Amino acid sequence: MGMTPVVSRTVRRAPLIALLAILFLLVVLPMGILLYASFVDVPPRPGSPPGSFTFDNYVSLLSEGNRQALLNTVVIGVGATVLALFLGCSLAWIAARTDVPGRALVQMAGIMPIFVSSLVGALAWSLLASPQRGYLNIALRDLGLPAVINVYSVPGIIFVAGIYYAPYSFLLVNSALSLLNPELEEAAYVHGARFRAVLSSITFKLVTPALLGAATLTLVLIMENFPIPQVLGSPEGIHTVPSQIYRLMATAPSQPNQASAAGALLLVITAVMVFLQRRILATREFVTVTGKGFSPRPRALGRWRWPAFAFAMTYVLVAVLLPIMALLQSAFRNNPFTRDVAAMFRPASFGVKNMQDVLASDVLQQSLKNSILVGTGAAVFGGVLYLVLGYYVHRTKEPGRRYLAYIAMWPAAVPALVIGLGYLWTWTRMPVIYGTLAILVLAFIGHLLPQGFQGISSSLIQVHADLEESARVCGAGRVRTVWEILVPLIRTGVISTMLLIFILSMRELSVAIFLFTSQTQVLSISIYNTWEGGRLPPVAAMSLVYIAFLFVLTFIVRKFFGVRNQGI
């Protein structure tokens, strides 16, 4: 072709350079300025003189209150992750590999809690189980039983976080299980292995990448989550690092330098997690989809069929139905004060005015429209980016892949409140798009990078490259190979990931917090503002609106895009 070696090397490096540039803008720059802010005494705003170097922000992290907060963060993180993994993996296995009745329903059960943002979930559980006025306690009191449920506690927080983050494990492990070759398990049975042994030695071992990915992602997300500990922990003085950050940012003036230091702490923990995850994965092969054909056969559960179904439905009751009931109570009642169970169901207590006002308000309509546009943009453009990134990291031998994978996980560590600052400080100078919906799309693409990258990676790892290599040997270019061979194989994973990104950007709370204007306000901001304004009934009403919307959308997507559990 006649290119000099330098030019041809640059051309080969072009994808890496492009990806690095994009990640630099989306992740490294905003986080870099936060890291810088943690070491100076004044906020590094555009146009302001540089502050002086100081360790004070980090020293204050060592105070007794903050040490306790860190301990709480780790305890809650680990506890909730274990619960989330258990729930998510059980449901994923039941839905993907068994003949459980109502499989479609079980599939929905696994992802339903995603429709509810953790703020709304925490609020709903506060309504349900607060020690004085929780609905469940009111019911217990009426029944003459001791009202012992107290969600304002560490176990309460672990419980709520566990059930709300289970869907990540479900999604990642479900895709992986659906690609699993049952011949491997059948071979084990033929050799006399028992069910439990097969499950632990073969099935779950083979989906270890997805499991580890889910575990890492879940742990990091739970540790950086602030609504759950803020709503459920602060009444009794239980703090975590993120709820400390929230309070630092909620003062006027806010304290971004200290908040950045706390964010940096979480970032370090994330880096360690990701490092460990990659070490474990690097040493083995987890390929299960190869050039040989296979037909998966669901495992017969026998007398465990209905108990398995019951398990899934119990999860739906606890994770979805009870909170929705709490939201319905809040949205449709005439009086936020509930004396007893009878008051909860007396027809006179209810009214539709609140819901009517919310539905008719310009704010809701505009926010919903903006959210749909931003969500679609993030899902589509983000999806492409995550696919390209995942492909580059897992399918090429080009240099720099490892760093891309690390950078891709960073946004999970830093709470949205703080990363919003990073965007405000670095993206304000962006011509044309600052102040528009496009900047919100960018913010969500950057912030949801871990979920997107992890989702697509899990599927990619399981498909052996020999299928694509055959295509390449026959003369297909890389792009064609990806489009005609790889993407169809990981179709379930890609669609699920894009749907997940759409849902998360509709409900995520909220990186857009410093970037929105009245014209570009999205639903998550409206709900957040309303929550901070203390008006729960409109929060409940708006949440019900978008839960219904997301539910319908997910149903349509899964039905028409054929997201099923069979193999190819």
Add this chain to the structure above:
Amino acid sequence: MRRRTIRSAAWLAAAVAASVTLAACSGGGAENVPQAGKDFVVAGELIASAALFDAARKEGSVTVYTSLNEVTNTAVVEAFEKDTGLSVEGVVTPTGRLFERIQSEAGANALPADVIAMPDQSLFGTLVDRNMFTKHTVPADGFIPDGFKSPDGLYYALNSAATVIAWNKEVIKDADVPKTWAELPAAAAAGKRVGMVHASQGAGGWGLALFMRQKLGPEYWQQLAATKPVLESSVGALAEKLGRGEVAIAAARPPEVGALQKQGAPVDFLWPQDGTPMFSFYIGQVAKGKHPSAAQVYINWSMSKRGQSVLAAQGGDFPVHREADGPVINGKKLPALNEVKPYVADPKDWVTLRNVWIAEWNKVFGYRP
């Protein structure tokens, strides 16, 4: 499979398009828009000269950055748009975040605001020192007392906001509610949970803390802290707990209590007999704003009898215009400002004591921000 995928994509696109159409906001036209070439007058009061108003109409819209309560702001904006035919855009977000955003965007020369309306002398003062605002005198200037306008004409106080004692009737009997701040610690010690916002929450929290120490004595903080009150990060979150009965008594703001009553919550409030701490929102015209005429019309309107009456009626706080209608909460008119023993701290104290006293307050109340 490819055909199915394309068909599915078409369905999805149709569904999304349908939702977007359904969610499209209805357009709102302004009625009774004043005619061109005429002074803009409302109820006999001059808001803007013909020249100013025509210039404003050419600009078409004004961008307002404010931390006024979202519900109040929406109502005020609707009234303004209806009166003038000008549209209002901008950002409505709590003071801490608003302040951060204003400074960052201004530093990058990307601040689109024409008008800023936010509380707190310290914060607003910082912006004034940065030469954020330009001088402007409103037609209603003669009706605004000296204490509510800046001596150099750069800004006005928009309202006078109170903090009062509120309670949940189902959790504490009316007769048991303390009638003064001085009696509050005793009521809390008797088992009735008290809630308040912490001192660094914003103008309300700091104003309350300052009032308590200056008016009720240096021991008061310790007395109250000993009862372990619930400390919230926003007036809204506090109001929500009050409405549900998680706290019995709260140092709350009348607009939030009024909103709770509107929701049907069994709450009420009283004016404490030993004084009512007050703070103000301030409004100024941004020097580098792109819609200077519209900004001036907005500020003129906000400080006029008409605008002040709307703000008082919708927001529940006291107006500063001498002849404006007083605040109304759920149909009930509030007493006149001079009847509620308003306590306005010395502006110098507000600014200079702030950091030191808030740090002390945090220590006394065991609050670690």
